Amino acid sequence: MGMKLLLFDVDLTLINSGGAGRRAMSRAFTELFGNTNGLHKVSFAGRTDPAILREALEHHGDEWSEVIQEAFKRRYLEYLVHEIARNHEDKHVEPGVEPLLDTLNQRSDITLALLTGNWRAGARTKLEHFSLWHYFEFGAFADDAWIRNELPAVAASRFEENSGHGIAPENVYVIGDTPRDVACAQPFGARSVAVATGLYSYSQLKAANPDFLYHDLSNMNAFLNMLEGKNEI
Numbered sequence: 001m002g003m004k005l006l007l008f009d010v011d012l013t014l015i016n017s018g019g020a021g022r023r024a025m026s027r028a029f030t031e032l033f034g035n036t037n038g039l040h041k042v043s044f045a046g047r048t049d050p051a052i053l054r055e056a057l058e059h060h061g062d063e064w065s066e067v068i069q070e071a072f073k074r075r076y077l078e079y080l081v082h083e084i085a086r087n088h089e090d091k092h093v094e095p096g097v098e099p100l101l102d103t104l105n106q107r108s109d110i111t112l113a114l115l116t117g118n119w120r121a122g123a124r125t126k127l128e129h130f131s132l133w134h135y136f137e138f139g140a141f142a143d144d145a146w147i148r149n150e151l152p153a154v155a156a157s158r159f160e161e162n163s164g165h166g167i168a169p170e171n172v173y174v175i176g177d178t179p180r181d182v183a184c185a186q187p188f189g190a191r192s193v194a195v196a197t198g199l200y201s202y203s204q205l206k207a208a209n210p211d212f213l214y215h216d217l218s219n220m221n222a223f224l225n226m227l228e229g230k231n232e233i
């Protein structure tokens with residue numbers, strides 16, 4: 001059987017940080033620009049961290065620059081370490097994630113990796129908090145591209161660097177909670193797997209036309225059957 005590459009989104013697909021990411025970004029933005037609420041109009045769902053920053057700067061009337069982004073990123077990553085450690089009633093690992101990753105991790109025909117809009121260090125802070133970081137061999141992150149649609153190709157080339165083998169796009173699965181996750185799989189030719197554990201309902205995600213759609217990741221048999229080519233919508 002051919003190798004399959006599974007690319008998991010982080011926020012609201014694997015984990016709910018209990019708002020730690022948004023709080024850390026708000027603190028970083030406020031430290032740089034004052035208490036301007038620059039971020040409050042910005043939608044985070046499925047966006048890359050640098051895309052969120054660019055939109056916040058636009059609302060605030062400031063121009064993006066590499067220097068501003070590095071200053072913001074450094075502060076955000078520091079605050080995130082503190083914010084993720086705080087108690088919050090919404091903070092949790094999404095249903096079924098741990099047993100699913102445990103099972104998939106046993107299989108030599110499956111490579112687990114990340115495809116996320118988080119900067120790599122932020123993804124690591126969040127996933128290490130929940131003891132999930134170790135499952136993933138590599139990832140495509142916001143450090144690689146601020147446009148999410150470019151990330152599947154980055155992940156595929158990283159797979160090739162690591163394994164010495166190419167991977168056909170139809171053996172790549174992009175798993176995420178937003179229409180943006182679904183949309184980034186399509187131009188690459190990857191299969192999209194939507195999970196309704198985020199801000200989008202099952203029916204909203206269905207409208208984005210994913211290849212597969214689940215309420216959450218708790219139905220392991222359905223997920224394993226999907227990898228065998230069954231259960232397509």
Ligand SMILES: [Mg+2]
Pocket residue numbers: 009010011012013045046176177178198
């Ligand atoms: Mg997400």
